[in-house]
Amino acid sequence: MLGEQTLADRSIGAIIAETRNLSADQVERILSHQRTHGVRFGEAAIALGFASADDVMFALAQQFHYPYVLGDEGKLNPELVVLNQPFGVQAESVRAIRSQLMMRLFNDAQPRRAVAVISPDVGDGKTFFAANLAVALAQLGGRTLLVDADMRSPRLHQVFGLDNKVGLSGILSGRAESQVIRQIPSVPSLFVLPVGATPPNPVELVERPAFGLLIRELVAKFDHVVVDTPAAQLGSDAAVIAARSGAALVVARRNSSRLQALAGMLADVADSPAVMVGAVINDHQ
Known part of the structure; x- marks a missing residue:
């Protein structure tokens, strides 16, 4: 099940959405921007102000099993x-x-x-x-x-x-x-x-x-x-x-x-x- 997946097993978009606690409407807006402009999910999220460059780097780091601390925790x-x-x-x-x-x-x-x-x-x-x-x-x-x-x-x-x-x-x-x-x-x-x-x-x-x-x-x-x-x-x-x-x-x-x-x-x-x-x-x- 999706809830049992680790961050490393999930897509960049799913990690960003979870990290930033994005709503379903915000995710749909990002996907729409992604399709319209032919960019990656992370780029679309940054363009719309729903994520930062650090959020994208954090998501990438999780997929590559690279320890990376995000935000105040780091x-x-x-x-x-x-x-x-x-x-x-x-x-x-x-x-x-x-x-x-x-x-x-x-x-x-x-x-x-x-x-x-x-x-x-x-x-x-x-x-x-x-x-x-x-x-x-x-x-x-x-x-x-x-x-x-x-x-x-x-x-x-x-x-x-x-x-x-x-x-x-x-x-x-x-x-x-x-x-x-x-x-x-x-x-x-x-x-x-x-x-x-x-x-x-x-x-x-x-x-x-x-x-x-x-x-x-x-x-x-x-x-x-x-x-x-x-x-x-x-x-x-x-x-x-x-x-x-x-x-x-x-x-x-x-x-x-x-x-x-x-x-x-x-x-x-x-x-x-x-x-x-x-x-x-x-x-x-």
Whole structure:
């Protein structure tokens, strides 16, 4: 029955009509305009003021199984540009980096690894990039996990609007309950593991064998694992997390990140088993 169909199984017109709650009379007017002018349903709906270009893009996205958030739901956090502005310059840049990672890291020719997103200083845009990279990877359809391992100043729970009572710190200290990994409703293939309670000993927790064992288990269960980390200026956490993850991706801010701090961080990672897969220059102000 029609009511049992998913949005992806329905026509563009049906999706737009449902999304905009169009009446039967409005749909008939759109169809009449479509026949008269020889245009698509979406174009006719826009011409008559019954739909917007965003409505049409949303309908197309549903048919192609492409996670896309429409209207106010997508504005929960403006940092998620890949969801809020999926066809903007920033989103395209993230997807370009995703393509490079798929070729260099997430492929059958490489050992399974997580990728730790690291940066030298606070404010470099590391969490912003990690969140959007995870969304972009999830949009490919593979199960993607975003781990918040920044146990000094965690933000991913805020970015995705999640409760932060339990998470990574509880797992590593043996106090976590079930359901610490949360699925993101607007992106069905995306899951987030928040930090949970901020511990007094973050470096010791990630240096324990339990963290490495956890990463290996997560890499085996998910197609892509992205790990957010504290700024390197705050301690040795980033280098340790990168070593346990197996791969590292550097984020630096143009005209802000200090060369000496960047060089020091890279030297620390070079002495670890982590593979350096690339660097991203963040020029967003």
